[in-house]
Amino acid sequence: xxxxxxxxxAFTSGAVLWDRLIAEWQLSRSEADYVDRQQGEICNSCGxxxxxxxxxxxxxxxxxxxxxxxxxxxxxxxxxxxxxxINEAGMLTPxxxxxxxxxxxxxxxxDMHALPFADSTFDIVxxxxxxxxxxxxxxxxxxxxxxLKPGGALCFTVPIIVGRMTRDRAxxxxxxxxxxxxxxxxxxxxxxxxADAWTYVMEAGFERVNIHSVGYPxxxxxxxxxx
Numbered sequence: 092x093x094x095x096x097x098x099x100x101a102f103t104s105g106a107v108l109w110d111r112l113i114a115e116w117q118l119s120r121s122e123a124d125y126v127d128r129q130q131g132e133i134c135n136s137c138g139x140x141x142x143x144x145x146x147x148x149x150x151x152x153x154x155x156x157x158x159x160x161x162x163x164x165x166x167x168x169x170x171x172x173x174x175x176x177i178n179e180a181g182m183l184t185p186x187x188x189x190x191x192x193x194x195x196x197x198x199x200x201x202d203m204h205a206l207p208f209a210d211s212t213f214d215i216v217x218x219x220x221x222x223x224x225x226x227x228x229x230x231x232x233x234x235x236x237x238x239l240k241p242g243g244a245l246c247f248t249v250p251i252i253v254g255r256m257t258r259d260r261a262x263x264x265x266x267x268x269x270x271x272x273x274x275x276x277x278x279x280x281x282x283x284x285x286a287d288a289w290t291y292v293m294e295a296g297f298e299r300v301n302i303h304s305v306g307y308p309x310x311x312x313x314x315x316x317x318x
Contacts, residue, residue, distance in 0.1 A: 099136030
């Protein structure tokens with residue numbers, strides 16, 4: 092395995108899930124193990140976890156390169172690329188900031204339900220493990236499509252449990268990504284995504300979607316295209 096961000100080949104693993112979240116999500120031991128890999132297996136060179144590496148693969152597919160993203164920044168395409176990053180995408184963020192047309196937006200100033208940008212503004216929109224916190228994920232994805240130029244792509248990740256279907260957590264006890272004693276309501280998980288996560292992309296109006304996996308089923312990223 093090679094890191095899509097820096098090209099590194101050495102990794103260190105660590106557990107990141109806690110018992111309460113495992114119980115709330117009703118995860119089996121094998122499911123908890125691969126989610127731990129997704130979030131806790133780290134590139135020793137740049138610190139990117141498998142989630143960020145999968146997302147990096149999705150971005151590289153749009154750029155049409157197999158070079159690490161750190162190198163793609165310095166190409167002619169990289170210098171002119173108009174990027175919108177919504178909330179920080181883990182260790183990808185320092186690299187994304189180096190692209191020429193980079194714009195950053197974080198909640199609540201930038202709300203995925205009503206992005207404060209004109210139609211057809213960006214070549215690529217990026218967010219990571221954000222959509223599960225949004226009340227209406229299809230509408231949020233449609234907003235991402237709206238601000239993309241024709242031919243542009245939305246590259247994103249959501250936590251996926253591959254052996255089940257997506258479920259809405261409405262009516263269930265609140266579940267947070269983070270310490271429940273300090274987390275705010277914007278960290279409440281509203282949707283638990285499963286094997287049908289790609290269908291939300293198509294419902295939002297995208298014409299095609301590619302799926303990029305690292306250490307399947309550990310880490311999955313989507314590249315959804317506005318043709």
